Every structure is written in structure tokens, then in C-alpha cells.
Amino acid sequence: MSVEFPLDLTEDRYTDVADEEKERLFNEIKADIRFNGYLYGCYECGVCVAACPSARFYDFSPRVITQVLAREDVEVAYTLMNDSVWDCSQCFSCDRCPRGNSPGGLITIMREVAVRNGLQSARDALEGYGRIIYKIMSTGTQVSPDMLQPNAFPDWGRHVQEISEHLDVWRKALPPETLHTTETSWQVEEKTLVELYLIWHMTGVMDMIKEVDEGLFMILQDVMEERLEDAGYDVTFD
Numbered sequence: 001m002s003v004e005f006p007l008d009l010t011e012d013r014y015t016d017v018a019d020e021e022k023e024r025l026f027n028e029i030k031a032d033i034r035f036n037g038y039l040y041g042c043y044e045c046g047v048c049v050a051a052c053p054s055a056r057f058y059d060f061s062p063r064v065i066t067q068v069l070a071r072e073d074v075e076v077a078y079t080l081m082n083d084s085v086w087d088c089s090q091c092f093s094c095d096r097c098p099r100g101n102s103p104g105g106l107i108t109i110m111r112e113v114a115v116r117n118g119l120q121s122a123r124d125a126l127e128g129y130g131r132i133i134y135k136i137m138s139t140g141t142q143v144s145p146d147m148l149q150p151n152a153f154p155d156w157g158r159h160v161q162e163i164s165e166h167l168d169v170w171r172k173a174l175p176p177e178t179l180h181t182t183e184t185s186w187q188v189e190e191k192t193l194v195e196l197y198l199i200w201h202m203t204g205v206m207d208m209i210k211e212v213d214e215g216l217f218m219i220l221q222d223v224m225e226e227r228l229e230d231a232g233y234d235v236t237f238d
């Protein structure tokens with residue numbers, strides 16, 4: 001559905017979703033082991049909003065997230081999980097809440113529930129990151145500088161063309177020698193990579209990927225199963 005802003009939380013945007021489904025997802029948020037340590041109530045003081053960079057630029061409020069979860073407003077929580085939580089930059093400046101809440105932590109949980117359940121909002125939010133996720137999960141390391149190309153990340157702005165043309169020069173301006181390369185980032189040992197694949201398999205990360213991007217899952221599955229087999233592990237991702 002198209003999302004109109006500002007968000008009117010008095011209206012139910014998702015009447016097509018059954019109440020039972022909204023309640024199931026809310027209960028999944030509450031059941032997270034971190035939930036009780038992130039939510040203690042709310043003074044409505046606005047400290048979190050004042051500290052929040054996303055609140056300055058988006059129609060977004062960590063205070064609203066906290067209060068809606070504290071009130072157990074299942075319907076609005078579902079709306080926020082779709083239309084609001086993706087605006088958070090996960091900086092955790094809101095952790096200075098005098099009540100001891102962590103709105104950013106609550107948002108982490110809501111995002112994870114959205115991803116695990118394959119909500120369209122999660123698919124949309126992660127759509128532009130498939131290449132990065134593939135790079136990190138297949139090689140066990142971060143985006144390498146050679147990926148800084150205008151056609152790879154069009155949303156990186158108009159200066160990316162100029163930067164990418166002189167990338168080797170830019171890199172050499174950085175002090176640590178390990179950052180001088182324009183082709184790779186640091187090397188990940190085979191043993192570490194195999195451990196990472198096993199962790200992502202056993203902790204359900206691959207299941208989450210499958211929910212939001214089946215194509216990406218299949219590519220990663222091929223890479224991981226082959227390497228794990230070579231390392232002597234009989235692991236099937238399905």
C-alpha cells in the first residue's frame with residue numbers, strides 16, 4: 001500500500017490484516033527476551049525525541065514507539081512496525097531516557113519481527129541492501145571499496161561518480177595501510193567463514209533472509225552449502 005505522511009495513528013491503515021495476526025506479531029515482540037529490559041513505562045518527557053536524529057528529519061518519534069508498546073496498542077504497533085520503525089537510524093541516542101527505556105532497542109525487536117515474518121515493509125526496506133548483505137554474508141567481511149560505483153548505489157548522491165573515479169587516490173589518503181586497497185577489505189580466514197556460516201544457519205538468520213528475499217537466500221545457500229560441505233559439514237539450508 002502507498003503510505004501517506006504525516007502518519008495518522010488514529011486511523012487503522014491495515015484493516016485488511018486480521019486482528020489475530022496483529023496480536024500474534026505483538027506477542028512475538030513482547031516475547032523477545034530483551035523486551036522487558038527495554039521498556040519500563042514513559043514519563044512523556046520527550047528527552048528521547050530531542051536526542052533522536054531521525055525525529056528531526058522524518059515523521060518519526062521514539063516516544064510514540066515506547067508509549068504505544070507500553071499501552072499494548074496492538075493495532076497502532078502494527079502500523080508503526082510497517083510505516084515507522086524503518087526511519088530509525090539505530091544510533092541509540094535515545095538510551096539516555098530517564099525512565100531507563102531503550103526505544104532504539106524496542107525498534108530493533110520490531111524490525112526483527114517484521115523481517116522474520118516477511119512483512120512487505122521489511123522487504124521494501126531491505127530491497128536496496130541485497131548486494132551489501134550478499135557481500136557481507138558470503139565473504140564474512142564488509143562492503144569493499146571497489147563497490148563504491150555510481151550504478152551500484154544510486155542513492156549515494158551525485159558526488160559518488162567523482163569519488164569512484166579517483167578511489168585509489170582517496171584510499172591512499174587514509175592513514176592505516178589496510179585501507180589502501182580499492183579491491184578488497186580485510187581477509188577472512190576459512191575457519192572463521194565456516195563458523196560464520198554455521199552461526200547464520202543455526203541462529204535463524206538464513207531463515208530471516210529467506211522470508212524477505214528468496215532470490216538472495218538461494219544465492220547465499222549455494223555459496224554456503226558448498227563451502228560447508230568442503231569443510232566436512234553436512235548442512236542443508238531449506
Ligand code: SF4
Nearest residue numbers: 052088089092094104
Ligand atoms: S536509535 Fe532510533 S529512535 Fe533512538 S535516537 Fe537513534 S534514530 Fe532515534
Ligand code: SF4
Nearest residue numbers: 042043045046048097
Ligand atoms: S525519554 Fe523515555 S520517558 Fe521520556 S518520552 Fe522518551 S521514552 Fe518516554
